[in-house]
Amino acid sequence: MAEYRILKTEGRAKRAEFKTVHGTVQTPLFMNVGTVGAIKGAVSTQDLEEIGCQVELSNTYHLHVRTGDKVIRELGGLHTFMDWHRPILTDSGGFQVFSLAGLRKIKEEGVTFHSHIDGRLIFMGPEESMQIQSNLGSTIAMAFDECPPSKAERAYVKDSIDRTARWLVRCRDEMKRLNGLEGTVNPQQLLFGINQGAIYDDLRIEHAKVIRELDLDGYAVGGLAVGESHEEMYHVLEEVVPYLPKDRPTYLMGVGTPANILESVERGVDFFDCVYPSRNGRHGHVYTKHGKLNLMNARFEKDMRPIEEGCQCPACRRYSRAYIHHLHKAKEMLGLRLCVLHNLYFYNHMMEEIRDALDAGTFAEYKKATLAGFEAGEDA
Amino acid sequence: MAEYRILKTEGRAKRAEFKTVHGTVQTPLFMNVGTVGAIKGAVSTQDLEEIGCQVELSNTYHLHVRTGDKVIRELGGLHTFMDWHRPILTDSGGFQVFSLAGLRKIKEEGVTFHSHIDGRLIFMGPEESMQIQSNLGSTIAMAFDECPPSKAERAYVKDSIDRTARWLVRCRDEMKRLNGLEGTVNPQQLLFGINQGAIYDDLRIEHAKVIRELDLDGYAVGGLAVGESHEEMYHVLEEVVPYLPKDRPTYLMGVGTPANILESVERGVDFFDCVYPSRNGRHGHVYTKHGKLNLMNARFEKDMRPIEEGCQCPACRRYSRAYIHHLHKAKEMLGLRLCVLHNLYFYNHMMEEIRDALDAGTFAEYKKATLAGFEAGEDA
Numbered sequence: 010m011a012e013y014r015i016l017k018t019e020g021r022a023k024r025a026e027f028k029t030v031h032g033t034v035q036t037p038l039f040m041n042v043g044t045v046g047a048i049k050g051a052v053s054t055q056d057l058e059e060i061g062c063q064v065e066l067s068n069t070y071h072l073h074v075r076t077g078d079k080v081i082r083e084l085g086g087l088h089t090f091m092d093w094h095r096p097i098l099t100d101s102g103g104f105q106v107f108s109l110a111g112l113r114k115i116k117e118e119g120v121t122f123h124s125h126i127d128g129r130l131i132f133m134g135p136e137e138s139m140q141i142q143s144n145l146g147s148t149i150a151m152a153f154d155e156c157p158p159s160k161a162e163r164a165y166v167k168d169s170i171d172r173t174a175r176w177l178v179r180c181r182d183e184m185k186r187l188n189g190l191e192g193t194v195n196p197q198q199l200l201f202g203i204n205q206g207a208i209y210d211d212l213r214i215e216h217a218k219v220i221r222e223l224d225l226d227g228y229a230v231g232g233l234a235v236g237e238s239h240e241e242m243y244h245v246l247e248e249v250v251p252y253l254p255k256d257r258p259t260y261l262m263g264v265g266t267p268a269n270i271l272e273s274v275e276r277g278v279d280f281f282d283c284v285y286p287s288r289n290g291r292h293g294h295v296y297t298k299h300g301k302l303n304l305m306n307a308r309f310e311k312d313m314r315p316i317e318e319g320c321q322c323p324a325c326r327r328y329s330r331a332y333i334h335h336l337h338k339a340k341e342m343l344g345l346r347l348c349v350l351h352n353l354y355f356y357n358h359m360m361e362e363i364r365d366a367l368d369a370g371t372f373a374e375y376k377k378a379t380l381a382g383f384e385a386g387e388d389a
Numbered sequence: 390m391a392e393y394r395i396l397k398t399e400g401r402a403k404r405a406e407f408k409t410v411h412g413t414v415q416t417p418l419f420m421n422v423g424t425v426g427a428i429k430g431a432v433s434t435q436d437l438e439e440i441g442c443q444v445e446l447s448n449t450y451h452l453h454v455r456t457g458d459k460v461i462r463e464l465g466g467l468h469t470f471m472d473w474h475r476p477i478l479t480d481s482g483g484f485q486v487f488s489l490a491g492l493r494k495i496k497e498e499g500v501t502f503h504s505h506i507d508g509r510l511i512f513m514g515p516e517e518s519m520q521i522q523s524n525l526g527s528t529i530a531m532a533f534d535e536c537p538p539s540k541a542e543r544a545y546v547k548d549s550i551d552r553t554a555r556w557l558v559r560c561r562d563e564m565k566r567l568n569g570l571e572g573t574v575n576p577q578q579l580l581f582g583i584n585q586g587a588i589y590d591d592l593r594i595e596h597a598k599v600i601r602e603l604d605l606d607g608y609a610v611g612g613l614a615v616g617e618s619h620e621e622m623y624h625v626l627e628e629v630v631p632y633l634p635k636d637r638p639t640y641l642m643g644v645g646t647p648a649n650i651l652e653s654v655e656r657g658v659d660f661f662d663c664v665y666p667s668r669n670g671r672h673g674h675v676y677t678k679h680g681k682l683n684l685m686n687a688r689f690e691k692d693m694r695p696i697e698e699g700c701q702c703p704a705c706r707r708y709s710r711a712y713i714h715h716l717h718k719a720k721e722m723l724g725l726r727l728c729v730l731h732n733l734y735f736y737n738h739m740m741e742e743i744r745d746a747l748d749a750g751t752f753a754e755y756k757k758a759t760l761a762g763f764e765a766g767e768d769a
Contacts, residue, residue, distance in 0.1 A: 045715070045716075045719040045721060046712070046715065046716075047716055047719075047721040047723040047724075048723070049721065049722065050431075050722060051430075051431035051721075051722035051723045051725070051726040052723065053703075053707075053708075053723055053726075053727070054707070055703070055707060071719075075715070075718060075719050076690070076715040076718065076719070080690060080691060080711075083691065084691060084693055084709075084711055085693075090709075090711070090712055090715075091712065092707045092708060092712075310456070310460065311460060311463065311464060313464055313465075323433075323435065327433075327434070327435060327472045328433075328472060329464075329470075331464055331470070332426075332470055332471065332472070335425070335426065335455070335456040335470075336425075336426075336427055338455060338456065339425040339427075339451075339455050339456070341425060341427040341429065341431075342429065342430060342431035342722055342725070342726075343427040343428070343431045343432065343433055344427075345431065345722070346431040346433075346722075346726070347433070
């Protein structure tokens with residue numbers, strides 16, 4: 010069991026630290042997404058250290074189908090493979106199975122699907138997901154769940170959360186068994202459960218009450234940011250977070266914009282992850298305290314300012330908007346890399362500011378001022 | 390006029406230093422190619438500093454057609470634009486005009502061609518090339534020349550070198566005029582002439598005798614590594630280098646493999662440039678003291694050694710062949726970047742070893758041992 014210690018609260022917002030076998034992290038935090046064990050945009054683990062990343066997130070499904078978790082285990086696990094020695098969280102593979110992979114069949118045992126790489130048939134259930142994540146040796150493994158669409162029918166969602174709850178027991182038991190085996194990469198691997206229930210408050214709460222009984226290392230809220238409105242998402246958080254254990258970290262999966270994060274910290278969330286900063290960076294869209302800029306825009310052709318004045322990221326310390334605009338127009342990879350580095354730094358740095366504000370008891374003011382800055386735009 | 394000072398010689402091989410307005414460089418040296426003001430493979434000027442690059446090379450034609458030299462001049466010149474403060478050499482644009490651009494017409498005045506970006510008709514002659522390079526403000530400008538195929542007919546080559554010699558006078562006069570204008574980005578811009586003559590020894594020598602009279606800052610041997618054999622190339626160097634001024638740097642354009650460089654240093658060459666290290670790196674081909682490796686090969690799947698034991702490049706200091714193999718298979722940009730960084734480091738580091746050997750008077754032994762290592766391969 011990891012140690013989660015709340016240092017300060019402000020309303021429902023929590024400032025905490027979380028001690029793991031790969032070091033202690035400060036929450037609230039943003040996990041930087043490295044799908045196949047590398048951040049898209051030519052960003053290395055050395056870069057992650059330099060831009061203040063605390064937890065790297067890798068995708069179980071992708072690593073399973075390419076190179077393979079058994080090979081990675083043989084090579085010493087994912088930490089050794091990537092040369093990253095801070096915490097890693099791996100997802101369960103479930104989300105990719107339901108969104109990427111072809112021709113799925115969901116049964117009580119698990120899911121059968123086709124690899125998106127070579128089409129071969131793969132079976133994955135709770136045990137298989139735990140075995141793969143154990144081979145990778147991540148710090149935190151995520152439970153194998155079904156993530157129904159947020160607009161799914163109530164009856165379907167009810168069946169789905171019941172199955173996800175049964176799967177969670179199997180995940181916990183299998184993780185316990187794997188952690189006890191000789192030669193396990195990380196015998197202190199942690200398990201986070203995932204709350205589902207789409208946008209049905211009562212199903213969310215019912216499911217939370219069931220899964221919290223399993224006394225896991227942390228709990229995630231899953232199945233949000235998949236089509237519902239921001240208001241619906243905030244509402245679900247308001248309803249369900251009070252039913253998750255306060256003495257464990259709460260992880261909101263796949264969220265989101267800087268504004269989403271501020272609103273969700275206020276509602277008690279500790280952990281976040283999202284592909285926005287890297288995906289947007291690859292398209293030349295960069296985050297600033299005055300909102301998002303599209304560096305492809307012709308108005309940046311002669312703009313010799315950094316993306317953001319005072320920013321200490323590797324892009325802003327040396328390069329101008331004009332140069333990065335030129336790189337994107339010329340389709341030079343360096344343009345993508347600089348924007349991704351800036352965006353990840355922006356997210357990590359904003360989390361640091363959030364933690365400082367919580368420490369100082371000024372989160373409410375910080376949130377208000379930061380959202381106002383985003384709204385006002387650059388000409389304010 | 391820059392200051393070129395020979396520190397040591399061994400046979401025809403020269404160990405020298407070259408003082409410019411952007412700092413003094415140590416020769417023999419390899420220039421790292423950043424076509425549009427960035428090295429392909431997401432490599433920044435900060436990276437170039439870290440891997441020991443002394444001179445960056447940018448392409449005049451590419452910068453002229455995209456973003457434009459006038460914009461770059463307005464922004465303070467290429468050094469400011471890229472945030473690179475060591476020497477930059479710009480080519481003349483000639484090579485790209487003759488190889489990339491469409492529908493050319495060569496006249497005494499210059500060349501008319503279509504931009505490969507938007508098809509617009511562009512005229513470039515000696516004066517235009519100097520004006521563009523003056524706008525960029527590079528440390529060293531290259532003369533505008535025609536680069537006939539190495540297998541071109543003798544009569545064609547004779548006409549071509551005569552025209553190139555006439556163009557060189559115009560380049561020199563225009564550069565002098567531009568350097569004297571108020572507001573010029575780099576009023577101490579240097580000019581290197583280019584020797585042509587395909588593989589006809591007598592034409593090469595005749596042309597060298599004409600152009601050396603212009604007393605330029607340096608002289609290049611152009612039109613090699615474009616189809617002739619290595620032996621033909623070495624033969625041309627043996628014949629023509631003695632006719633180029635010994636008290637000026639000699640630059641062999643677009644060359645080459647590590648072995649080519651060793652052979653050419655022996656024949657009196659100081660400056661090199663080549664796209665091989667970056668192009669090969671992007672395909673997972675990496676240089677080592679035991680020859681080239683293709684990291685896409687399945688035999689590297691579980692190879693936890695660095696690309697080269699003891700190498701101090703950013704890839705070898707942290708990452709394994711297995712990890713880089715995985716990145717290439719998964720088409721992650723980081724794989725390209727790591728291989729390009731390694732290859733450029735390999736080239737820059739080999740030049741450092743060559744300089745050390747020349748300083749110690751042991752270049753012949755160094756060359757022999759290094760070539761033997763390449764030949765022997767990894768299992769030796």
